[in-house]
Amino acid sequence: MLTWLSLLFLALFSSAAFMAGRGRALKTAGGSTARLHSLPNYYGAYAALWAGAPAALLLLLGAMFGGRVEDAALQAQRPPVVAALSPDRQDVFFSDVQAVASGQSASDVAYDGQLKAAFDTKVADARRINGLVRYAILGLAGLVALGGFLLAIPRVGAEFRARNRVEGWIAGVLIACSVAAVLTTLGIVLSLIWESWRFFQSVSPIGFLFGTEWAPQIAMRADQVASSGAFGAVPLFAGTFLVMLIAMLVAAPVGLYSAIYLSEYANRGFRSTVKPLLEILAGVPTVVYGFFAALTVGPLFRAFFNGIGAKLAGGPLDGLAQYLMQVQNQMALVAGVVMGIMLIPFVSSLSDDIINSVPQSLRDGSYAMGATKSETVKKVVLPAALPGIMAAMLLAVSRAVGETMIVTMAAGLQAKLTANPLDTVTTVTVQIVTLLTGDQEFDSPKTLSAFGLGLTLFVVTLGLNIIALRIVQKYREQYD
Structure with missing residues (x-):
């Protein structure tokens, strides 16, 4: 929910940056669009992109990988009573810690004695780490948005080639989408080939392709x-x-x-x-x-x-x-x-x-x-x-x-x-x-x-x- 609210505020900030960039371009041109290299909306779009796109990407990356950072920080120091458990039990322990820290129900595993004390300590640590990581990402995204806005606005002027820059952003997004599609397809094919190779090490390809049972x-x-x-x-x-x-x-x-x-x-x-x-x-x-x-x-x-x-x-x-x-x-x-x-x-x-x-x-x-x-x-x-x-x-x-x-x-x-x-x-x-x-x-x-x-x-x-x-x-x- 916090990520979506942050994206909403970022969209509002980008809208304000759009209006500021558009207004600055018209002001530098004396209110005449004929003196501008590009249409006024291109200047606004340029400012809005710098103010919103990098920060939005950072928020999305934080939503995707922030949980792994939190887990790594939480598991960096393991109490001796937890380290003595089997790897599977340790995974269940830390999963229950994150579930309780997030307000969800844990598994049916019972924790008693020293393990209970370690569990309560780790729940408190998880809440502190989760909050720290979450607000650090939000603060960094805010700084990036403000920095992008302050970087873009001084460049806006009558002779600035805003249309070229905006089209460059669009081309970059299209290239990124194309590369992501190609890499996804390549990953699917390679994973399929790898697991099939493991299978054909146990079963003959001839028997697989021509067997009748x-x-x-x-x-x-x-x-x-x-x-x-x-x-x-x-x-x-x-x-x-x-x-x-x-x-x-x-x-x-x-x-x-x-x-x-x-x-x-x-x-x-x-x-x-x-x-x-x-x-x-x-x-x-x-x-x-x-x-x-x-x-x-x-x-x-x-x-x-x-x-x-x-x-x-x-x-x-x-x-x-x-x-x-x-x-x-x-x-x-x-x-x-x-x-x-x-x-x-x-x-x-x-x-x-x-x-x-x-x-x-x-x-x-x-x-x-x-x-x-x-x-x-x-x-x-x-x-x-x-x-x-x-x-x-x-x-x-x-x-x-x-x-x-x-x-x-x-x-x-x-x-x-x-x-x-x-x-x-x-x-x-x-x-x-x-x-x-x-x-x-x-x-x-x-x-x-x-x-x-x-x-x-x-x-x-x-x-x-x-x-x-x-x-x-x-x-x-x-x-x-």
């Missing part, structure tokens, strides 16, 4: 079946591909035909109404689609196939009938169909934009040759837009491969090497979530296998995105 549990006894675990990921890849294929069989034709109709046949009023309604589906959370699959689509499909099985029972297809009568709610077909519904606005919106980008001159030339609208769409517009449409389909495939919630709730968790859409299957993303759910120790092949799956999924989706971009880059120039 997935049972990542590690047995407690060596005489148990699969005591070392089975990490063949082919069933996961097969389940992922099966669900993705079903989803694209639903999303590709429906999304593409919707895009063709909205861009080529629908009138302006219908398009302006239906297109936003169709794109609303893209904003629905995937967990809602999962509920829809588990509570509506799954029971409907089960009743449908059970009914077919009941009609075929006792005939020459009795074996098939018995199987259909045992179909349950969770199956690859349910997950694929609902995922396809989720991808419809994705395919439709991208395809619609691509079709609309085809030059009108191509259509006019086709009409001039006597072609009908249908012939023009089939033989001129779609071939011209085909590279972009293919790229949109590949991006939709990447989205389908990475989906988790729908598959978790609608397809089951059983790793099966099957092409039957009525069977329960699991996917790579579902297994990653399952392996990393709860408190985990990242020192066993079972947990580290999630990173191997994640690296494989990353490589696959990256390859699909690169292929899509290459298709667009190769063929886009022909229709500009």
Whole structure:
């Protein structure tokens, strides 16, 4: 709360600096904006940036890392009774000290005798250190804000290039954001590669990529079946591909035909109404689609196939009938169909934009040759837009491969090497979530296998995105 109040006061101070910088610029120019190098607001923005930006950065850094400074100062001197505890107990002790010092409840650990006295002493020290660090950061931020204001104001004058300086600040912020994005991506990739390397030191990459049995549990006894675990990921890849294929069989034709109709046949009023309604589906959370699959689509499909099985029972297809009568709610077909519904606005919106980008001159030339609208769409517009449409389909495939919630709730968790859409299957993303759910120790092949799956999924989706971009880059120039 104190940090937010400080940022509020800093915003007010920056506003005052803005008005002071703007007023000083006009005063030095004799009230005439024509004599100023830049517009008056640039001078105000320059003063406000120097008064607010460095101090705000300091406050944010203090909010992010101030707690670590407080913990380090608190743990610098440990009483002998605390130093005699195990490392885990010491961590709990100091966590309880900080919790009590902050007015929160501590853990259920009881502190008696000398440990209780040390605990009370450290709570008092924590309150003193926390207050000292907090107010030191606030005081330093105030000095920085005042110093920035005093540094900027004397520079403000009629000949001062305020616009260049302000644009330099903006460029610096944009560069910092770009570097942060690149470093974040690099950190994610490197951490994924490192943990995957640890996993592949225990499990053969060949066995992982081409094995047909997935049972990542590690047995407690060596005489148990699969005591070392089975990490063949082919069933996961097969389940992922099966669900993705079903989803694209639903999303590709429906999304593409919707895009063709909205861009080529629908009138302006219908398009302006239906297109936003169709794109609303893209904003629905995937967990809602999962509920829809588990509570509506799954029971409907089960009743449908059970009914077919009941009609075929006792005939020459009795074996098939018995199987259909045992179909349950969770199956690859349910997950694929609902995922396809989720991808419809994705395919439709991208395809619609691509079709609309085809030059009108191509259509006019086709009409001039006597072609009908249908012939023009089939033989001129779609071939011209085909590279972009293919790229949109590949991006939709990447989205389908990475989906988790729908598959978790609608397809089951059983790793099966099957092409039957009525069977329960699991996917790579579902297994990653399952392996990393709860408190985990990242020192066993079972947990580290999630990173191997994640690296494989990353490589696959990256390859699909690169292929899509290459298709667009190769063929886009022909229709500009």
